[in-house]
Amino acid sequence: MSVAEMPETTRAPLASGVSAVGVSRRFGSVHAVEHMDFEAPAGQVTALIGPNGAGKTTLLLMLASLLQPDSGVVTVDGLDPAQDSAAVRRRLGWMPDTLGVWESLTAREILVQIARFYRLPKTGIDARVAELLALVRLGEFADQPARVLSKGQQQRLSLARALVHDPSVLLLDEPAAGLDPGSRVELRTLLRNLAAAGKSVVVSSHVLSELDEIADGAVFVNQGRTVKQQTIEEAAQQGRRYAITALDPAALAAKLTELGLEFKAGSGRRPSVSLMLSHDDGAAALLRDLVTAGIAVVSFGPASGALEETYMSLETERK
């Protein structure tokens, strides 16, 4: 499948992947989502980023065909969930932020039941379930009741459940929450593989540094509105903050002042300075200059991820 290009400005729903155009949803007097735009093309991982209460989960519920928007259009592979819910659900995998497990059932039984609910051919179900259990490394716990699984294991089970019917659109609400570092790396690889297989993957998360590694694009939302939509390349282009520590902080500060760079003292445990650099070439040049000037640089690296930079800049704009 060809990777769809992200169009410059779209108001038309995507033919493949998932999109929301001008959707609003209120609960009583609370406007959870107001005229939000979102799109996640096929073949890409799209991050949905925003502070708590920004409307991320509400948007995902609308994309997952569970909530009807008050206004606006949601499409999944070009189909309207309200009109064609069965076809949409066949294409849609959804992993909620709340862990829902049937506690008395084993991991294997849960996946078998879900496969039946998706009306998968009966002969293939056992093999498919075994494959998924291996994928999320739950093989040895497959026949344990779900209640004995740890939070991270339940989270992985939840992911396997979202994948049972091989959906073309995957909506993951905080999939990394509760996962150990090893599982996070595996999740990252898994999501990249799914995107490479032509699926549209939507990830909402707070762990921004991680999204840098996974996502192709990001949609920033706040207070129920889409604040910014950018690709990782765009995020990287806008410059990011670097943190530098040296054995002699005074010498470092002197050199930076001499180079005419604006910097501020870092907030970390070790005495460091941080400064904005517009691109990676500039960073390389600065490091070379510092080293040749005889400054004993101990560390030199990005202080934050590209997405975090955008997020923080949006936060400051808001204040």
Place this chain on the structure above:
Amino acid sequence: MSAEKTLPGPAPVPDPAEARGAVAGYLGGIRDVVVLEMKQRLRSRGWYIMLGIWFTVIALVTALTWAGWNASMEVRNSMPVPDGTPQPDGPGSAIFEVVLAFVLLFALLVAPALSANAVNGDRAGGTLAILQVTLLTPGQILWGKFCAAWLAAIAFLAASSPFLIFAVLLGGLTPGHVLVSLVMLAVEVAVICGIGVGISALAGRPLFSIVVTYLTVAALVVGSLIAFGLGVQLTQGTIKANQAQYKAVEYVPGGSPAPIEPGYTCEGPLVEHDVLRTERVAWLLALNPYVVVADAIPYPERLGSPYYYSGGMIENISQGARAALAGPEGTYACANGKVQPQYLQQTTPLWPLGLALQLGLAGLLLWLGWRSLHTPARRLARGTRIA
């Protein structure tokens, strides 16, 4: 996976085989939900403990009823009895009635616990939305939950059936009695389960829906009687009737002869009499599960028997309810100058009306619950989240 897409154009001609497949698919989805629910239920220890307690309590009630009957028979046999006094039917019918009343009471108490958190319990646990996002329709989810709750309740009835069968073996009753009463108990339990599942789909919190379901059961059992009693006071009316002239009745020691013919004749001009037109509020009585069950169970015709038999509890409830349905037209002596049949002549049963009303209530609640399970959801109940 095959991608099915509905194409615009002329509606396809429904193919009978395809329609059968759709029905099978729909039922298959319900079965899958039931399997999920039953696996979840059958593995909780509390369920078996409840079943064990239920079995023990009904065994105790049966044993005590039997012992009580034996004791009363001993007292009776120690007294001289004149010839011709009818021998009682044996302990069967007494035990049967007590056990039946008890099983119905317990079933009414257990059914809400099994059904009234079926939907919102899943909502609270975060598993409902996971079902809703699959290809299951709201109807399949709701029917699956209902069937699972009903099957669990039927397990309780099955645990009590040995005692009903025991009562039949002790004499006086036919297997048909057990069959009819078990069927009626199962139907009543289905009504309560339907009410419980419907309310659980509508209410936000499991505790609230369980309480409301219990209150509904209380309203059906006790409230229907109170409402009938109060309602009757508002049904003052008149009926034209003339005077009943009673014949002398021969005294027979140990029991009175069953009046094959009513013991009076109607004479004189028709005069207005103040009466209570109970037939207007009989439907309230019909809502009562005890009335429905008792009225549906057949009792032997005793018209031909020479002695008036004081019918059992079931028979009395049934005849009382039917008399209320018949109203003064059918029960008041000499109404419209006609002789009224005295006993066991209220043949118009009340239970079909009662069952229809109960099923209507359960159906309405299930329908409302079904609407609330529709996704994408437009409106959500206050204070609930979809996931």
